[in-house]
Amino acid sequence: MILHPDVQSRALADINAVCGDNIPSFEHKPLLPYIEATYREVFRWQPIGPLGLPHVASQDDVYEGYLILKGPHIYTKGSISRRGPLSQASQFTLERHLTAERKLKDEPLAGHFGFGFGRRICPGRHFAELTLWAAVVSILSTVRITKAKPSEGIDIPVIPEYTAGLAVQPKPFACAITSINLQSVEHMSRIA
Numbered sequence: 001m002i003l004h005p006d007v008q009s010r011a012l013a014d015i016n017a018v019c020g021d022n023i024p025s026f027e028h029k030p031l032l033p034y035i036e037a038t039y040r041e042v043f044r045w046q047p048i049g050p051l052g053l054p055h056v057a058s059q060d061d062v063y064e065g066y067l068i069l070k071g072p073h074i075y076t077k078g079s080i081s082r083r084g085p086l087s088q089a090s091q092f093t094l095e096r097h098l099t100a101e102r103k104l105k106d107e108p109l110a111g112h113f114g115f116g117f118g119r120r121i122c123p124g125r126h127f128a129e130l131t132l133w134a135a136v137v138s139i140l141s142t143v144r145i146t147k148a149k150p151s152e153g154i155d156i157p158v159i160p161e162y163t164a165g166l167a168v169q170p171k172p173f174a175c176a177i178t179s180i181n182l183q184s185v186e187h188m189s190r191i192a
Ligand code: HEM
Pocket: 048, 049, 052, 053, 076, 114, 115, 116, 117, 119, 120, 121, 122, 123, 124, 125, 127, 128
């Protein structure tokens, strides 16, 4: 959100237009395609497990002409979501999840490569998707995330760097988190 303040502003405008003074809840989900496109794009752009989880064939197999040996680890590569020309694939672009009429494309996150494939696909994916939605909409509707400003006129730049490994996460970065309005803060503390 720090790297794409325009996305953050647009998302908040949509939440305000749909929810008014109410805290967003699951009944608003179908009415907020831009929020859905936001977390789908985060998930595509930086999948949590870019290598998937390793699998092993229990016997030699031939699949579409390829010999798959029993034994070695096979990685399905969740980062396949970055297929296509690099210049486009590495861009954070919400529009790829929306139709020309600004409706969501019929590609739910639960079908995403980031949850694995086939018989061993993540059984928690629907629960995970709803949890992500609730987290994203709660954060966007209550706080604004910006670059940290140690003093007037000075912003600490954010360089998008990630840890390496099976599960990746952003490396620590400085930011400022400010409440959008006190009513929301009160509600959040009641939930907590
Ligand atoms: C954003 C959150 C999550 C991501 C990115 C994720 C991703 C994955 C991936 C990539 C796999 C491996 C699939 C494969 O082997 O091809 C997996 C397996 C699994 N996930 Fe998740 N998961 C998430 C949340 C959850 C949640 C919330 C639960 C439970 C409530 C869950 C339960 C499991 C289980 C039990 C497996 C093993 C399935 C098996 O081996 O048959 N996951 N997940």
